[in-house]
Amino acid sequence: MLLNYLKIAWKVLLRHPFYTFITLFGITLTLTVLMVLTSFLDHLFGAHYPEGNRNRSLYITMMMQTDSARESVNTGPYSFQFLKRHAKTLKSAERVSIASMFGFSNSYVGGKRIKLNTKFTDADFWHVTNYKFLEGKPYNDQTIAQGERVVVITDDLKKQYFEESTESVIGKTIEIESITYKVMGVVRGGPPTRVYTYADVFFPYTAPKSNYQNAGMRGGYQAIVLAKTPGDRPEIQAEYDNAIRQIPLPAKENGFTFSVIVAKADTYFDGFLRTFLRSDNEPNRLAFYGIASLVLLMFMGLPAINLVNVNVSRMLERASEIGVRKAFGAPSQTLLGQFIIENIFITFIGGVFALGLSYLIIYYINSSGLIAYADLTINWVVFVTSLGVCLLFGLLSGVLPALKMSRLKIVDALKA
Amino acid sequence: MIRHLFKLIWNKKGAHSLLIIEIWASFMVLFGVLSLIIYNFTNYLQPIGFSYDRVWVVDLSNNQDTVGVAAKNQRIFDMISAYTEVESASRMSNNTPFSANQMNNNVTYNKISAVPDMYETDDNLYETLDLKLLAGRWYRKEDQVSKFRPVVLNKVLAEKFFQDENPLGKILSKEDKKPFKVVGIVDTFKAKGEFMSNAPAIFVQNESMSDWVQPILIRTRPGTDATFEARLVKDIAALAPGWGIEVSYMTESRQNRHKLTLIPVIIFLIISGFLLTNVALGLFGILNLNISRRRSEIGLRRAMGATGWNVTLQILGEMWTLSLFSILIGLLFAVQFPLLHVFDLAAGVYLWAMVAALLTIFVIVTLCAWYPGQQAARIHPATALHEE
């Protein structure tokens, strides 16, 4: 039965190469856009190198200070000392790492300028992230305590600074802003889209210019909290909230008196939304979701309507075939089933094309250097999502016309 | 004939509803993308108002060093000004051109209040950035003594405050601070790059530039390269050990700014381009099928004296009418944007976007209906009428 359906489906597709082309084109295009998009979102929000632990991590990135009327607001990352006191001490966490937001600097070799992104970190940073050491090893608490002038660099920076050297560069020196550092380790770099871990050079936080000594609440540091299991995270969040509540208020910083502080340990995605919307109030978030889903609906709905439209027209053209089938006693469900299978069939062919096309596009994005260290992949999550969407489209564009068709009276179908 | 088409479409509105939705959605997508493009394009047409080639920005931070910051600042600046590679150097607040920083302040004149971008600068900025003065002059050292702080406005802000009056010498008030006196007018100043709108801007003289660590802008001589940059960084580091020093080229930060604007536009353009191709192909297919379903009607019209051109025109006219319906619905949505001031764009941008979207839809629809229309004209009435 199924094979028979597929045979018919195949014949129908070949009978109208042009409409098959239109339908396939629409499906392929829509799915490709979707797959590249999901792949990109996965790149942004999924757990990937060097944040492979993202699923059991919390990010403490921003503090908001405001007066009780919420008229003046100061927002920004934390000071090292504040995080040391309130985040580092979280008992329910496995480990907590404090690192600065990435800064900018330049290094000069032989009349050439190398742009650098710098980051000051503690030793736990190398446990919380899963940076892979190609050479050497990370600095530890002892190195930090002794204030040694050491750095960990990325393979990319090694290539630029040491002129494609294939030998190990451990123990060699690198000069940044007139200060000489010894290279302690070389890691494989990560993409700049992972802002909490991205840098070209990593310094121990006791290195010059890190400003870890600053008192006060705000500064240039953020913390990544690693939980033992993803399920532990609510407990850690509660503990951190509690720690924040203990802070005496109102307080004063840089001449600004505030009576409310908002400081949260967020999952990556929540933190992203909080930074992106610059607000934690519910209506804003709802508005964001509203607009985002509207745009998505528009972009996904248009091809869907188009598909349904083409399908309806195609089915009307086949009305007489339907009449004959019904006249010979095919029940409505069988007819419905036939159309649905036919549509799923064509959708899956489109899916296969889309897979190939997305692979090409993703390959292009990865190799074009548009995003350094881009690691967009078609992983199984993306693939399964796309197949699911594939199916949904097949049903959406199949059921509506098919229902309309199978309700057609035999006489009408035969007459037309 | 038009009335006839309207009736034909109206009576078949049920069957056409999906098509109408499709064209409506296409119109909305086009309207959105075109608004974005037109907004950026009209901005791009306005001159940027300053010259950024060969200009470097030196960002400094004193970090833990709090001893004699003002003196060190002054010494660094004097040293930079003295290099032969430096044509001109100046200091300004950290909202330097193409940077992510922004500073807005409320300024009032005669009950007209504005919130321009405010740039606190020294007397050299005019030269370093090669600003274009329309009237008056840039502030000088002598201005410091008066009881007003001298300011230079850009043309948009001057027009907002003074309309036809001569702005020079006018006094502006800024809350409880020392009032401003206008000494000059520059043309445009689009600090965030060509794609920024020509927003009101005000330059305020800052007489104590050394008190805080401020960015230094340097216009270098042609041919200056990274070797000088390395020397510059080394010299500053020697003067102020422990300070953070970051040199960036304005040409590069401008590119980054442009990317921020252009990449979303390009992504939207590509996606909506594909969407519209999709829709166009779909329309074309549907129309073709419709023609084959309507052979007898077309045959009849031919028998009743319609020429081939009449038939083509009818197919085109039906699609135009249908598009008009859809676009009218779309316009109901689109006018909400300027009416409710969504996104704070000028109403003109939306208006042009509507017109452009409307024209695009009509072009697409005409292209899609042209071939089926021609096919329809070729239908032989004798055969079409006897098929049943």
Place this chain on the structure above:
Amino acid sequence: MIHLKNVEKVYRTSSIETLALSNINLHIQKKEFVSIMGPSGCGKSTLLNIMGLLDAPSQGTMELDGNPVNNFQDKALARLRNEKLGFIFQSFHLINDLSVLDNVEIPLLYRRSSARERRLLAQQALEKVGLSNRMSHFPRQLSGGQKQRVAIARAIVGRPEIILADEPTGNLDSAMGNEILSILQQLNSEGATIVMVTHDEAMAKRTHRLVRLFDGSQVL
């Protein structure tokens, strides 16, 4: 009025030639009511199509009002069809999405006339066939006889001199068929020239002249 001289019609496909009409000579006078009979596939419809300027003969000439129309361009033919000819078909060919009144107006759309004038003429035509109370109905709501009456109204709305009817009663029962024929006779008596293809001997007898076709040739 219509004059066919040595008309021949050959249909060619890539492999087969079919002779649909051969050596037809037919003269139809003004105000004549002529019926054409013959078995299926004898070329009646082809003949009617040629007279209706919907098809061109392969050989021979067709004259309308003494003018040969063989070499007329599409635009000129369309104009002649519009002004001189009215068509009635076996399967009515009404447009389902238009009301009765709008259907009747169609021929007037292809000439210069105002909306008011169109409306007036269409109403008069519908009155003539006795359907002025059905003007805003849609074809789906009408019986077969009513549909054919609408089609007749549409054929006469442009005041053509010639009405070509292709088995106008073929889809109707005899009572309705008689009614339709009476209307045609009435129109003929008011001055219209009518050519009607029919299967029905009784109908044919009520016309002035009968032309019989067999296998593409005129036998009577």
